[in-house]
Amino acid sequence: MVRAVSRWQLFGLAINDVIGSGIYLLPAAAALLLGPASLWAVLLAGAAVALLVLCYAQASSYFDQPGGGYLYAREAFGPFVGFEVGWMLFLTRIASAAALSNGLAEAVTHFWPGAADGAVRIAIVVGSLAFLVIVNVIGVRAAARTGVLLAIAKLLPLLMFVGIGAMYVDMSIVSPVEGPIPVRDLGEAALLLLFAYAGFENLPAAAGEYRNPRRDVPFALLAMIATVTLVYFAVQWVALGTLPGLAQSQTPLADAAAQFGGGWLALLLTVGATVSILGTNSNTIMLGPRYLHALALDGYGPRALASVHPHFRTPAVAIITLGVLSLALALTGSFVQLALLSVVARLFTYIGTAVSVLVLQRRHGNAPDAMRLPGGPLIPVLALLLSLGLLASAKVENLVAGAIALAIGALVYRFRRRPVAGAGPGNVAAAG
Numbered sequence: 001m002v003r004a005v006s007r008w009q010l011f012g013l014a015i016n017d018v019i020g021s022g023i024y025l026l027p028a029a030a031a032l033l034l035g036p037a038s039l040w041a042v043l044l045a046g047a048a049v050a051l052l053v054l055c056y057a058q059a060s061s062y063f064d065q066p067g068g069g070y071l072y073a074r075e076a077f078g079p080f081v082g083f084e085v086g087w088m089l090f091l092t093r094i095a096s097a098a099a100l101s102n103g104l105a106e107a108v109t110h111f112w113p114g115a116a117d118g119a120v121r122i123a124i125v126v127g128s129l130a131f132l133v134i135v136n137v138i139g140v141r142a143a144a145r146t147g148v149l150l151a152i153a154k155l156l157p158l159l160m161f162v163g164i165g166a167m168y169v170d171m172s173i174v175s176p177v178e179g180p181i182p183v184r185d186l187g188e189a190a191l192l193l194l195f196a197y198a199g200f201e202n203l204p205a206a207a208g209e210y211r212n213p214r215r216d217v218p219f220a221l222l223a224m225i226a227t228v229t230l231v232y233f234a235v236q237w238v239a240l241g242t243l244p245g246l247a248q249s250q251t252p253l254a255d256a257a258a259q260f261g262g263g264w265l266a267l268l269l270t271v272g273a274t275v276s277i278l279g280t281n282s283n284t285i286m287l288g289p290r291y292l293h294a295l296a297l298d299g300y301g302p303r304a305l306a307s308v309h310p311h312f313r314t315p316a317v318a319i320i321t322l323g324v325l326s327l328a329l330a331l332t333g334s335f336v337q338l339a340l341l342s343v344v345a346r347l348f349t350y351i352g353t354a355v356s357v358l359v360l361q362r363r364h365g366n367a368p369d370a371m372r373l374p375g376g377p378l379i380p381v382l383a384l385l386l387s388l389g390l391l392a393s394a395k396v397e398n399l400v401a402g403a404i405a406l407a408i409g410a411l412v413y414r415f416r417r418r419p420v421a422g423a424g425p426g427n428v429a430a431a432g
Contacts, residue, residue, distance in 0.1 A: 012148035014224035017199035027239035045193035046229030061371035067294035076356035093288030097326035150279030157272030169241030344402030
């Protein structure tokens with residue numbers, strides 16, 4: 001494959017993957033649970049997620065091969081653990097693409113009611129997925145540029161919201177916390193806020209197509225978490241300070257924008273939510289197939305999934321496969337059941353990467369140009385404890401769905417074929 005994606009394109013892709021439709025709902029949901037304390041909770045959540053981001057940044061500084069969390073777990077603990085992590089990552093990407101495609105149709109209904117059902121809704125789901133699949137098959141350059149453009153398009157309405165709204169913030173509304181916050185609300189808010197930052201784990205998946213992944217991926221991840229935390233904090237501050245009934249709002253940013261900017265800004269924020277969903281799905285269709293491609297290289301699934309298009313130099317079969325599976329789930333509605341996996345699957349991969357970093361630090365920690373975390377194992381241990389704590393907060397049905405997925409993955413693992421030549425664990429290009 002072609003190494004064509006630059007450092008700043010990676011930064012744009014990282015922003016695109018994390019800032020999605022959630023930011024348009026986060027202010028009201030967080031305010032409902034925490035009230036004015038939600039402002040500082042957003043900041044603390046960013047600091048907590050930074051622990052996980054640092055783990056991925058360090059692991060990515062050791063390798064220039066695709067696979068992300070799958071690669072790290074495979075190299076640290078062998079093919080079975082690696083496969084289970086890669087399997088869960090792939091399932092999450094399918095569920096996400098299906099859910100986002102339906103979410104896009106839902107968002108369009110806010111300014112085009114005819115898209116609520118019928119042929120128009122189907123056309124939006126099919127058309128958006130087909131467009132993103134075609135862009136990604138054509139080439140990683142086109143996919144990266146599309147992702148960066150969508151990242152800019154989703155950031156502009158948010159920056160306008162903050163820039164204009166800052167002049168209308170009523171500081172008496174953004175008041176100190178009164179009384180203790182119930183533990184149950186605190187736990188729900190933690191999951192809500194922490195997963196508003198999710199998506200960063202996908203960036204290393206396509207490392208084989210980045211110009212200098214060992215340096216650029218860590219840079220993009222660290223720059224992203226700082227930027228996203230600042231944006232989330234500013235948006236929450238403006239929403240809290242301009243919309244007194246924030247906690248009860250169904251469309252908090254649009255409602256707040258209407259208060260101080262009028263109907264045109266509210267419409268811009270509504271369109272921004274739609275662009276955000278499309279942008280996040282763009283990254284899903286770009287990065288999700290790289291997990292499938294990496295698994296196929298190692299002997300899991302049909303050999304065709306490991307192929308690279310002779311002209312476009314992209315894993316075209318893997319891209320089309322993910323698109324078709326996502327479309328089937330989106331149109332049948334069964335994506336809702338599979339989406340239950342997303343919470344546990346994502347946590348499973350976070351745990352896998354945090355533990356893998358503890359092993360990889362000992363193996364590659366002294367490699368030239370490798371990133372070094374302060375405190376040695378301290379940050380991976382804290383990230384592991386954070387992930388385990390979040391896993392303990394997951395609903396029983398989510399845990400059951402995750403256990404079933406792992407069991408199915410173990411069955412698929414038994415039918416491994418011979419890896420593609422040059423793709424085995426012993427041939428990974430590690431630092432040094």
